[in-house]
Amino acid sequence: MNAGNNTRVIHHGISFAEDTGTVMPPIFPTSTFAHGNQAGFDYTRSGNPNFRILDAVLASLEGCEHATVFSSGVSAITAVVSQLKQGDLVLCEENLYGCTVRLFEQVFAKFGLRTEWVDFTKPDALAAIRSKKPAMVWLESPTNPLLKVIDLQAVCAVTELLGIPVVVDNTFATALVQRPLELGATLSLTSTTKYINGHSDALGGAVCTNDSEWHQKMVFSQKALGLQPSPFDCWLITRGIKTLPLRLKQQMANAAALADQLATHPKVNWVRYPHRRDHPQHAVALQQMAAGGAIVTVSFNASQEETYALCKCLRWFTMAESLGGIESLICHPATMTHAAVSAEVKAKLGIDDGLVRFSVGCEDLEDLQADLQQALRLLA
Ligand SMILES: Cc1ncc(COP(=O)(O)O)c(C=O)c1O
Numbered sequence: 001m002n003a004g005n006n007t008r009v010i011h012h013g014i015s016f017a018e019d020t021g022t023v024m025p026p027i028f029p030t031s032t033f034a035h036g037n038q039a040g041f042d043y044t045r046s047g048n049p050n051f052r053i054l055d056a057v058l059a060s061l062e063g064c065e066h067a068t069v070f071s072s073g074v075s076a077i078t079a080v081v082s083q084l085k086q087g088d089l090v091l092c093e094e095n096l097y098g099c100t101v102r103l104f105e106q107v108f109a110k111f112g113l114r115t116e117w118v119d120f121t122k123p124d125a126l127a128a129i130r131s132k133k134p135a136m137v138w139l140e141s142p143t144n145p146l147l148k149v150i151d152l153q154a155v156c157a158v159t160e161l162l163g164i165p166v167v168v169d170n171t172f173a174t175a176l177v178q179r180p181l182e183l184g185a186t187l188s189l190t191s192t193t194k195y196i197n198g199h200s201d202a203l204g205g206a207v208c209t210n211d212s213e214w215h216q217k218m219v220f221s222q223k224a225l226g227l228q229p230s231p232f233d234c235w236l237i238t239r240g241i242k243t244l245p246l247r248l249k250q251q252m253a254n255a256a257a258l259a260d261q262l263a264t265h266p267k268v269n270w271v272r273y274p275h276r277r278d279h280p281q282h283a284v285a286l287q288q289m290a291a292g293g294a295i296v297t298v299s300f301n302a303s304q305e306e307t308y309a310l311c312k313c314l315r316w317f318t319m320a321e322s323l324g325g326i327e328s329l330i331c332h333p334a335t336m337t338h339a340a341v342s343a344e345v346k347a348k349l350g351i352d353d354g355l356v357r358f359s360v361g362c363e364d365l366e367d368l369q370a371d372l373q374q375a376l377r378l379l380a
Helices: 005-010 050-064 073-081 098-111 124-132 152-162 210-224 231-265 282-288 306-312 343-349 365-379
Strands: 066-070 089-093 114-118 136-140 168-171 187-191 205-209 268-272 295-300 329-331 355-359
Touching: 005 050, 005 231, 050 066, 050 205, 050 231, 066 073, 066 210, 066 231, 073 098, 073 205, 073 210, 089 098, 089 124, 089 205, 098 114, 114 124, 124 152, 136 152, 152 168, 152 282, 187 231, 205 210, 231 268, 231 295, 231 365, 306 355, 306 365
Parallel strands: 089 114, 089 136, 136 168, 168 187
Antiparallel strands: 066 205, 187 205, 268 295, 295 355, 329 355
16 A cells, blocks of 8 residues: 555554554664574664664655665765775766765775766766766755755666666755655665754664665675664654654745745845746756755855854854754855865855855744844845
């Protein structure tokens, strides 16, 4: 029977405690298991009931065969990249999450992995796949913080012919908004720290796939590299995901309204929100995203100091890194997430001093709107 999204995230199916009738799954805080147990567990680094329960919910939501959980989004990225070998080339979207860039350039480069960076919103990117024949293509859509939307189906149509695996970091969208595997990707990767858990109280990551070989590779990486999550974090995330559709609905409605409010302000150069008509890849966003998500990025016509002061004077938006929780956050990439990025790269990516990223929460819209209005007076 095909259940809807609310039902899938609430009913996790397995609890590994069927004889107790427990409605919520227990936590299994054990490092080891008695040899020869029925469920086949041996040691938590290579598997634990709480991992399996969360795996099952994530695979169900993504509509795929396999999910493997990790201790963070970065662990999930490490698990995938560790399957490549010396000399392999990864063709990456140029606006990837900063820690993904750091992993490629400062860690895996030392082991002979090569990366090239292209703008996947440009047709040249498809030609680059054909000519360079990379070992892997690494995408993120929408991207952080500029919310570029990449035509995943168009990229995957090219890679499929060449047998090149495609990874899509789906953290900003979640499977509720975008299903990379249905668009042709090999792996859909998520930091479950963000929307999936939704309460900013646990870290986690996951890789979803329909490819059983890749699934085996992920299970191997979890064990061999020690990238496993804690049973407690899995339990928290299993609890958090139960309200994902409800939370995201409110967050996305708030985000769309705030994007419209910001767009009318004279000191705003532009607003990025994937389902707004003025988004540069609006048509692709409508096609591949069921909704616009809950992140809004804005470019203010303001100096670094003015923008920073605006961020600081908001009452309901905490100035903090991360995103996807029920609470609204604001991030000033120039002084926070991208502070270590060179001025040249920031200019190339379009990250200027007036750029701000809102992670919109579940608060009452009227409160968020009033808060923004009082803060925008600073720029008048
Ligand atoms: C798009 C994206 N991918 C991956 C990560 C890494 O996730 P984690 O912090 O859970 O390691 C983040 C974190 O902000 C992210 O924004």
